[in-house]
Amino acid sequence: MSIQSDFKVYVVGHEWALDLLNRQQAAGRVPQALLLTGPPNVGKSTVARFWAQQLNCQQTPAPCGQCPSCRKIISGNHPDVRIFDSDDQALKIDDIRNLQRELSLSPNEGRYRVVVLANFERATLSAANALLKTLEEPASQAILVLTATDPGALLPTIVSRCQMLALRLLPHGLVVEALREHWRAEPEQAELLAQLAAGRLGWTVKALHDTELLSRREQHLQELISLLQAGRAERLAYAHQLSRDGAMLREVLTLWLTIWRDLLLLQSGAAQTKIMNLNWQERLQQLAGHSSLAEASQMVARLRTALINLERNVNPRLSLEVLLLKLPKLREV
Numbered sequence: 001m002s003i004q005s006d007f008k009v010y011v012v013g014h015e016w017a018l019d020l021l022n023r024q025q026a027a028g029r030v031p032q033a034l035l036l037t038g039p040p041n042v043g044k045s046t047v048a049r050f051w052a053q054q055l056n057c058q059q060t061p062a063p064c065g066q067c068p069s070c071r072k073i074i075s076g077n078h079p080d081v082r083i084f085d086s087d088d089q090a091l092k093i094d095d096i097r098n099l100q101r102e103l104s105l106s107p108n109e110g111r112y113r114v115v116v117l118a119n120f121e122r123a124t125l126s127a128a129n130a131l132l133k134t135l136e137e138p139a140s141q142a143i144l145v146l147t148a149t150d151p152g153a154l155l156p157t158i159v160s161r162c163q164m165l166a167l168r169l170l171p172h173g174l175v176v177e178a179l180r181e182h183w184r185a186e187p188e189q190a191e192l193l194a195q196l197a198a199g200r201l202g203w204t205v206k207a208l209h210d211t212e213l214l215s216r217r218e219q220h221l222q223e224l225i226s227l228l229q230a231g232r233a234e235r236l237a238y239a240h241q242l243s244r245d246g247a248m249l250r251e252v253l254t255l256w257l258t259i260w261r262d263l264l265l266l267q268s269g270a271a272q273t274k275i276m277n278l279n280w281q282e283r284l285q286q287l288a289g290h291s292s293l294a295e296a297s298q299m300v301a302r303l304r305t306a307l308i309n310l311e312r313n314v315n316p317r318l319s320l321e322v323l324l325l326k327l328p329k330l331r332e333v
């Protein structure tokens with residue numbers, strides 16, 4: 001697996017958003033606050049990086065992905081561009097205050113100072129309130145880009161001050177094509193990953209780089225099956241352990257949601273080929289035989305709620321405990 005260039009950012013499927021930004025830039029109306037929304041791993045941070053490169057690229061057509069500015073942005077060394085997209089750490093008020101100070105200064109070497117705050121719904125309330133001040137009095141060459149899964153989880157006063165672009169899931173064929181063309185994936189690998197990703201190209205790229213990701217999926221399926229047969233104490237112990245790792249918790253719940261959606265499909269009599277986890281057809285068919293349509297439907301709703309709660313900083317352990325105690329109890333699987 002090789003990447004053509006480490007500094008080139010490939011935006012796939014969201015060209016309409018870049019077209020709009022290009023037109024605004026050409027008209028001299030670069031939005032000072034941008035909010036990119038959409039499902040996890042759909043490409044929000046990628047669009048943000050591309051835009052940061054474009055704003056400061058030293059060549060045409062921008063972004064070239066080659067010039068010192070483009071390189072520094074991707075390697076995290078550009079003095080005017082700050083990208084916060086840690087999976088696990090919530091932005092704190094001190095982080096925002098430091099950024100405000102930086103944003104109030106003229107750029108060092110670029111045309112704009114750009115700050116990208118990914119997953120802003122995870123920021124603390126005091127941090128979000130502090131950010132409002134920056135949005136109310138933006139410095140002329142300061143550009144702020146926020147990303148969020150759900151704009152409803154942000155302060156309405158923040159949303160109303162941003163230009164919002166809602167990114168959507170990509171069609172299956174486009175994901176396969178991108179994996180083959182830009183990431184040199186083998187045809188079978190591209191098909192399987194695109195199927196599992198359900199429109200989230202970022203997930204497939206992670207899976208290509210993280211060889212453990214597919215084996216972790218297998219492990220998380222096994223854990224779910226064991227939990228379905230486990231008692232209260234075991235379920236609570238699992239909740240306690242998993243809630244310590246926010247990124248892993250999100251990964252597990254997202255996967256479980258796809259599993260229960262598949263079970264729901266199977267129980268409603270849909271063809272086996274319609275399910276997302278195609279490589280688990282047999283096991284899911286078996287699980288579907290041991291649970292009911294109502295149970296699957298409830299679990300889909302509960303997992304959705306748990307994932308939303310996670311984004312909104314609701315106590316993850318408590319949220320997971322509630323979820324696990326409500327898992328159906330199966331005698332045998």
Ligand SMILES: [Zn+2]
Nearest residue numbers: 057064067070
């Ligand atoms: Zn460049």
